[in-house]
Amino acid sequence: MATETKTHPVLCTQCRQPMDSPVCCAGCGALNALPPSMFTYFELFGIEQTYDVDPDELRRKYLDLSRSIHPDVAGRNSDQERKQALALSSGLNRAYDTLRNPVSRAEYLLQFAGGPSPADDKTVPGEMLAEVMMLREEIDEAARASDAAALKSIKADVTSRHDEALARITAICHGAGLADPAAQKELRQQLNAIKYWNNLLDQIPTPVET
Amino acid sequence: MDSSQTGNMSEIIIGIDLGTTHSLVAYCDQAGPHIIRDQNGEGRLPSVLRFEPDGTVVVGWEARTHAVEQPRSTVFSIKRLMGRGYDELVAAGALEHLPYPVVKRGSETPGRDIAAVDVGEKLLTPPEISALILRELRERASRQFGREVRKAVITVPAYFDDAQRQATRDAGQIAGLEVLRIVNEPTAAALAYGLGVRGQLRARAVERPPGAGTTTDGSAPARGRAGSPQTPDPGAGDDDSLIAVYDLGGGTFDVSILRLCGGVFEVLSTHGNTRLGGDDLDREIVTLIYNEIEREFGINIDSPATQQGIRSLAENVKIRLTPAESAAVEVDLGRGRVYRRTIARAEFERLIAHWIDKTLTSCRQALRDAKVAAGDIRQVVLVGGCTRIPYVRRRVEELFKRAPYTALNPDEVVALGAAVQAGILAGLEKDALLLDVIPLSLGIETMGGAMGKLILRNTRIPCQATERFSTFVDGQTNVKINVLQGERELAKDCRSLGEFELRGLPPMPAGIPKILVTFLVDENGILNVSAIEERSRKATSIQIAPTHGLTPEEVRRMELESYEHAREDMTAHRLIDLRNQIAFDTAKAEQMLAKVGDELDPPYRTEIEQAMRELRRLGETSMDPDAMHRALNAFDRKAVQLAERAIVSTLRAEP
Ligand SMILES: [Zn+2]
Numbered sequence: 001m002a003t004e005t006k007t008h009p010v011l012c013t014q015c016r017q018p019m020d021s022p023v024c025c026a027g028c029g030a031l032n033a034l035p036p037s038m039f040t041y042f043e044l045f046g047i048e049q050t051y052d053v054d055p056d057e058l059r060r061k062y063l064d065l066s067r068s069i070h071p072d073v074a075g076r077n078s079d080q081e082r083k084q085a086l087a088l089s090s091g092l093n094r095a096y097d098t099l100r101n102p103v104s105r106a107e108y109l110l111q112f113a114g115g116p117s118p119a120d121d122k123t124v125p126g127e128m129l130a131e132v133m134m135l136r137e138e139i140d141e142a143a144r145a146s147d148a149a150a151l152k153s154i155k156a157d158v159t160s161r162h163d164e165a166l167a168r169i170t171a172i173c174h175g176a177g178l179a180d181p182a183a184q185k186e187l188r189q190q191l192n193a194i195k196y197w198n199n200l201l202d203q204i205p206t207p208v209e210t
Numbered sequence: 211m212d213s214s215q216t217g218n219m220s221e222i223i224i225g226i227d228l229g230t231t232h233s234l235v236a237y238c239d240q241a242g243p244h245i246i247r248d249q250n251g252e253g254r255l256p257s258v259l260r261f262e263p264d265g266t267v268v269v270g271w272e273a274r275t276h277a278v279e280q281p282r283s284t285v286f287s288i289k290r291l292m293g294r295g296y297d298e299l300v301a302a303g304a305l306e307h308l309p310y311p312v313v314k315r316g317s318e319t320p321g322r323d324i325a326a327v328d329v330g331e332k333l334l335t336p337p338e339i340s341a342l343i344l345r346e347l348r349e350r351a352s353r354q355f356g357r358e359v360r361k362a363v364i365t366v367p368a369y370f371d372d373a374q375r376q377a378t379r380d381a382g383q384i385a386g387l388e389v390l391r392i393v394n395e396p397t398a399a400a401l402a403y404g405l406g407v408r409g410q411l412r413a414r415a416v417e418r419p420p421g422a423g424t425t426t427d428g429s430a431p432a433r434g435r436a437g438s439p440q441t442p443d444p445g446a447g448d449d450d451s452l453i454a455v456y457d458l459g460g461g462t463f464d465v466s467i468l469r470l471c472g473g474v475f476e477v478l479s480t481h482g483n484t485r486l487g488g489d490d491l492d493r494e495i496v497t498l499i500y501n502e503i504e505r506e507f508g509i510n511i512d513s514p515a516t517q518q519g520i521r522s523l524a525e526n527v528k529i530r531l532t533p534a535e536s537a538a539v540e541v542d543l544g545r546g547r548v549y550r551r552t553i554a555r556a557e558f559e560r561l562i563a564h565w566i567d568k569t570l571t572s573c574r575q576a577l578r579d580a581k582v583a584a585g586d587i588r589q590v591v592l593v594g595g596c597t598r599i600p601y602v603r604r605r606v607e608e609l610f611k612r613a614p615y616t617a618l619n620p621d622e623v624v625a626l627g628a629a630v631q632a633g634i635l636a637g638l639e640k641d642a643l644l645l646d647v648i649p650l651s652l653g654i655e656t657m658g659g660a661m662g663k664l665i666l667r668n669t670r671i672p673c674q675a676t677e678r679f680s681t682f683v684d685g686q687t688n689v690k691i692n693v694l695q696g697e698r699e700l701a702k703d704c705r706s707l708g709e710f711e712l713r714g715l716p717p718m719p720a721g722i723p724k725i726l727v728t729f730l731v732d733e734n735g736i737l738n739v740s741a742i743e744e745r746s747r748k749a750t751s752i753q754i755a756p757t758h759g760l761t762p763e764e765v766r767r768m769e770l771e772s773y774e775h776a777r778e779d780m781t782a783h784r785l786i787d788l789r790n791q792i793a794f795d796t797a798k799a800e801q802m803l804a805k806v807g808d809e810l811d812p813p814y815r816t817e818i819e820q821a822m823r824e825l826r827r828l829g830e831t832s833m834d835p836d837a838m839h840r841a842l843n844a845f846d847r848k849a850v851q852l853a854e855r856a857i858v859s860t861l862r863a864e865p
Contacts, residue, residue, distance in 0.1 A: 063476075066474070066643065066645060067474070070643060070645070072635060073634075076635060086730060093671070093672065094673065094674075206574060206578070
């Protein structure tokens with residue numbers, strides 16, 4: 001389909017000006033004919049590849065680009081245009097969802113650095129699995145007894161463990177760099193861990209708020 | 211660019227709220243969205259149809275008014291059957307309360323399950339019946355604009371799955387409408403609400419003269435909420451705020467959490483129940499009355515007419531209990547037996563509490579999914595007639611800890627929002643943009659009958675996921691994929707959207723072909739599947755057998771049939787009109803002949819008398835409207851001399 005190849009910086013196929021985001025030309029408004037899969041998620045937004053993403057800036061760029069490429073705006077004239085708008089906005093939506101969440105952002109950076117995938121390495125730090133099993137039993141017991149106070153305290157406990165894991169993830173991403181296999185291994189484990197904590201949080205029934 | 215949508219430059223796009231109990235149609239121009247009303251100023255069209263034995267269909271108020279007398283031929287709440295299979299509906303007990311007959315439509319494809327309504331001479335699927343409602347609305351719009359309307363935006367409950375959305379789009383096509391967009395009802399409501407507030411802010415900014423002490427900002431013409439008695443919440447107009455839309459309709463419930471910022475309406479999450487609505491609240495009263503009649507008189511209500519009567523009564527009680535503290539009920543059971551009873555508002559509230567509890571559970575889930583607290587919500591917009599019930603308002607207020615926004619007419623706000631979306635598509639609303647989500651996870655059946663999720667619920671749309679498939683046996687040329695929608699772990703507990711069959715794979719050893727399948731959910735929340743074989747980069751043909759829906763061929767056939775039908779109807783109408791005209795013109799000629807016949811030249815008199823007899827005979831026997839039209843014209847020309855003589859005679863007689 002696309003015969004153009006990727007250049008640096010990306011040039012608009014219409015007006016040949018360098019593009020801020022390869023999704024859509026800020027100058028002439030043309031949509032890029034290249035599939036979004038040819039670019040990193042950071043490139044799609046025209047932002048620096050780093051863990052420290054400014055959420056407000058990301059959101060502003062996301063909304064601005066959506067205004068130009070959403071099928072309601074950009075896909076009305078022909079089937080070809082609509083296909084392009086669908087491809088671009090679904091690519092942009094995925095990139096946005098990945099980058100705005102600190103966990104999926106770390107996962108994306110780890111994958112980019114060539115680190116282990118969740119399928120490659122399923123390990124978690126230290127004694128965590130035993131703790132998870134214990135907490136799961138406590139949740140079941142408290143839910144059976146409809147013990148709102150106990151559920152609340154378990155929730156607080158799991159939330160603090162979740163936050164600890166997130167703090168570690170942030171620290172590793174800020175550290176010496178994800179090229180280091182030891183850093184990759186630790187990040188993998190913490191990302192696996194946070195999945196367990198999230199699952200546990202989902203299992204805690206929310207008592208009816210008063 | 212500046213051409214109004216109602217001008218001749220661009221094609222009109224209407225916005226339609228296809229509701230369980232009522233449907234509305236609206237359009238958008240530079241001044242904003244407007245409801246298109248009937249001659250009586252009523253915007254709502256009851257989603258009720260009566261099928262007469264002679265094949266004619268009555269849609270709207272008349273069908274609704276006479277539902278009690280004709281319970282078996284009156285179809286209502288068809289939206290509850292859209293995109294759902296007969297077996298499913300039976301399993302859910304959804305057909306028990308319907309007085310009209312619903313059957314399973316025959317199909318050659320095993321596993322396919324489609325419900326249809328038996329309307330006498332034939333079976334009609336829910337999309338075909340909904341199409342009759344859409345056609346009525348389309349004609350109302352065409353009359354308003356004096357030309358054919360062919361394009362529409364149609365709203366659906368946010369919690370509608372793919373099959374229900376497809377069914378709605380099919381209904382539009384059968385009605386001769388190009389459905390440009392399917393929009394979620396709460397999102398449409400937010401659009402109408404948000405533009406109203408923004409319009410008001412703009413109007414205020416314009417109205418306030420620099421340096422002037424007092425302003426009249428209360429009288430600013432606010433779009434969508436003009437003349438409302440309620441002053442807007444001070445936080446509601448913030449240019450970046452969270453709102454919740456609570457939509458309790460006739461048959462469905464939705465809640466959506468949105469972030470409004472600079473004209474972008476971003477849905478963060480949505481939750482709901484497509485089997486919970488005003489119908490269910492009515493049924494609580496119906497059940498109460500049935501049980502008490504049985505206890506008191508030992509009578510089982512089994513006549514469809516009485517059932518329908520009690521249903522209407524229950525709906526009426528629900529409506530009366532909004533302003534009143536109690537409502538009196540009386541049912542004449544014949545032979546001097548009369549059931550009498552007063553239902554207090556508190557009692558009604560106890561009866562419906564468990565339903566409202568369910569809606570609040572959905573609200574809490576939506577808040578969780580949006581990762582916001584109830585207290586972060588700046589405004590709660592109410593949609594649907596049932597949100598007029600004081601108990602519903604009270605419970606919603608308790609949850610969100612703020613009084614809901616009630617200035618918008620909850621019956622009209624969705625149609626107005628649909629018209630705004632039509633305006634966006636027509637380029638009239640350049641500021642606004644909707645970013646919506648998929649309400650239910652999408653996936654495929656994996657080995658062992660599990661649901662393998664590919665796209666999670668509340669993912670922004672458009673979105674896509676890809677999955678690789680291969681073959682299990684040597685030389686296999688077909689691969690079947692069962693596509694599912696739902697949140698449950700097992701495939702059997704989710705809804706099957708259809709079997710997608712990849713065909714024509716080159717025969718290779720097992721596991722060698724690599725087929726990349728792309729699942730794309732478009733801006734309408736509708737799934738599109740495509741596949742390529744990665745080695746050959748060849749697109750693979752996909753055969754889709756919708757489990758509960760219609761194939762594109764079936765929809766096209768229905769569209770054609772309904773078009774033919776419309777032509778027949780038109781011919782019938784024309785014949786009746788022409789016959790009336792012939793009867794009128796010949797009777798008039800006869801009168802004139804009696805008065806002035808003696809004054810005419812004898813040959814002319816003979817000629818006109820003969821022409822009159824021939825035309826009469828033609829009017830009574832002919833089925834050819836064109837021949838009748840020609841004959842009528844010829845006769846009228848011939849009769850000019852007669853008419854002139856008659857006028858002269860009248861003038862003579864007058865002084
Ligand atoms: Zn350009």
